[in-house]
Amino acid sequence: MTVKVSLPYDKDYVSNFSQGLNEPDWMTSLRLNALDKAESLEMPKPDKTNIKDWNFTEFKHHVEGEAINSIQDLPEQMLNLLDQDKEQQNLILQRNHSVAFSNLDSSLEEQGVIFTDIQTAIRDHSDLVEKYYMTEAVHVDEHRLTALHAALMNGGIFLYVPKNVTIKEPLQTIFWQEDPEAALVNHVLVVAEENSSVTYVENYTSDNKEEKTSANTITEVFAKAGAKVSFGAVDNFEAGTTVYANRRGVTDRDAVIEWALGLMNEGNTVSENITHLIGDNSQSQAKTVTIGRGAQKQNFTANITHFGKGSDGYILQHGVMKDKSSGIFNGIGKIEHGASKSNAEQESRVLMLSKDARGDANPILLIDEDDVTAGHAASVGRVDPMQLFYLMSRGISKFEAERLIIHGFLAPVVNQLPIEAVKQQLRQLIERKVY
Numbered sequence: 383m384t385v386k387v388s389l390p391y392d393k394d395y396v397s398n399f400s401q402g403l404n405e406p407d408w409m410t411s412l413r414l415n416a417l418d419k420a421e422s423l424e425m426p427k428p429d430k431t432n433i434k435d436w437n438f439t440e441f442k443h444h445v446e447g448e449a450i451n452s453i454q455d456l457p458e459q460m461l462n463l464l465d466q467d468k469e470q471q472n473l474i475l476q477r478n479h480s481v482a483f484s485n486l487d488s489s490l491e492e493q494g495v496i497f498t499d500i501q502t503a504i505r506d507h508s509d510l511v512e513k514y515y516m517t518e519a520v521h522v523d524e525h526r527l528t529a530l531h532a533a534l535m536n537g538g539i540f541l542y543v544p545k546n547v548t549i550k551e552p553l554q555t556i557f558w559q560e561d562p563e564a565a566l567v568n569h570v571l572v573v574a575e576e577n578s579s580v581t582y583v584e585n586y587t588s589d590n591k592e593e594k595t596s597a598n599t600i601t602e603v604f605a606k607a608g609a610k611v612s613f614g615a616v617d618n619f620e621a622g623t624t625v626y627a628n629r630r631g632v633t634d635r636d637a638v639i640e641w642a643l644g645l646m647n648e649g650n651t652v653s654e655n656i657t658h659l660i661g662d663n664s665q666s667q668a669k670t671v672t673i674g675r676g677a678q679k680q681n682f683t684a685n686i687t688h689f690g691k692g693s694d695g696y697i698l699q700h701g702v703m704k705d706k707s708s709g710i711f712n713g714i715g716k717i718e719h720g721a722s723k724s725n726a727e728q729e730s731r732v733l734m735l736s737k738d739a740r741g742d743a744n745p746i747l748l749i750d751e752d753d754v755t756a757g758h759a760a761s762v763g764r765v766d767p768m769q770l771f772y773l774m775s776r777g778i779s780k781f782e783a784e785r786l787i788i789h790g791f792l793a794p795v796v797n798q799l800p801i802e803a804v805k806q807q808l809r810q811l812i813e814r815k816v817y
Contacts, residue, residue, distance in 0.1 A: 389420055390439045396533055399444065403501050406508045416522045416532035423526040428652050430710050430742060431681040436650055437624045438527060441565030441595040444536055447477025447558070460556055463585050465803045472553045474499065478564045479536045490549060496542035497553055500569050503540030511540060514571055519602040519630040527626050531567055531598045538569035541582055545575040552581040552801050559597070562590030562622060570601040574609035581800045583614040590622035601629040605637035607661060614642045614799045616808050621648040628654045635661030635690065642798035644808040645672040645682065646815065656685040659693035669698045671795035673815040674707030685714040688721040697728035700792055702816065703739035715756060716748040726756040733791055734764050788816055
């Protein structure tokens with residue numbers, strides 16, 4: 383039985399919003415159809431986490447953000463995310479729901495690289511966006527949050543890398559939720575054509591410790607035959623933002639998608655990171671690090687599904703829980719029938735720093751083919767007293783010893799981020815959240 387729900391915005395609003403952006407007919411129709419579906423679809427049901435009362439419907443939908451003329455005009459908190467030694471920044475800054483700053487090296491433009499906000503892409507590259515937008519990786523009617531996302535999408539990025547183009551320097555986006563009540567309903571779409579290569583990094587940041595809003599973000603990454611996409615992210619929403627983050631990838635033959643995700647939100651969070659290894663000999667690594675504190679509830683699912691022969695998937699999740707926080711870590715490696723010679727490996731580890739913290743690591747292997755290799759490891763526990771004793775016996779204080787252990791515990795993911803300034807930011811967030 384389906385249950386009708388009260389949605390925050392109606393058809394007239396959605397239609398006027400789309401027309402105000404000069405969107406093509408296909409996008410307006412998609413939004414309106416999605417809004418219809420959202421009324422009857424159920425909420426997602428993450429394992430062992432009840433999100434029924436979480437706030438995903440109370441927010442401001444469209445808030446302009448002031449433009450910035452140069453990088454040097456950025457607030458300090460944004461400058462800290464950039465490598466300021468570089469004169470050229472391939473960067474887009476979204477401030478609330480507007481592009482405040484955008485820059486792309488002219489040599490990349492000459493090669494046909496498209497790096498722009500999603501709404502400009504929908505207008506200027508309509509056929510290309512329509513081909514991939516919520517057609518294969520994520521579908522509108524999966525549940526209420528995907529439908530609401532499709533209806534109310536208000537920001538995001540489109541990155542397109544043509545065939546045989548290698549981008550050596552990372553491309554970066556900063557999503558700044560400046561207005562404390564503005565919801566980010568961002569859609570990030572990355573398409574890497576055959577034998578191309580790109581590194582993309584995004585940062586989410588907000589200022590709302592008390593005001594209530596939400597983030598409903600979807601990412602779709604497509605790596606064509608022989609392409610490689612390295613995707614790094616640091617999510618740092620404040621406590622007032624309830625987060626649903628859905629990042630998905632699809633690989634063709636010999637393609638690679640690497641995920642390095644620092645999920646450092648202060649509010650309740652549901653995160654999905656799913657990759658479909660469609661092509662033979664395709665690969666994916668999904669690495670996630672997180673810290674929970676206060677009474678925060680978080681649920682993380684990493685899923686790599688193998689369809690192609692000889693495909694290789696590796697999941698690594700490390701989490702630290704303190705105070706009364708709780709974290710569920712689901713790792714799913716699935717090898718479909720026909721994906722012979724494939725390899726599915728995963729490791730989920732949770733470190734609890736207080737007696738009231740809770741962690742749950744659930745390794746799952748679903749194997750429908752005989753000629754494969756697969757393995758998993760999972761652990762949930764507290765700081766090893768023998769490690770503490772060893773470090774303290776070398777003259778290190780207990781406080782500093784715990785600090786070193788925690789940083790070492792999270793390092794396998796932190797070290798994978800490709801921009802040094804972002805890597806340093808993640809280390810600082812770890813320091814701030816743990817102590």
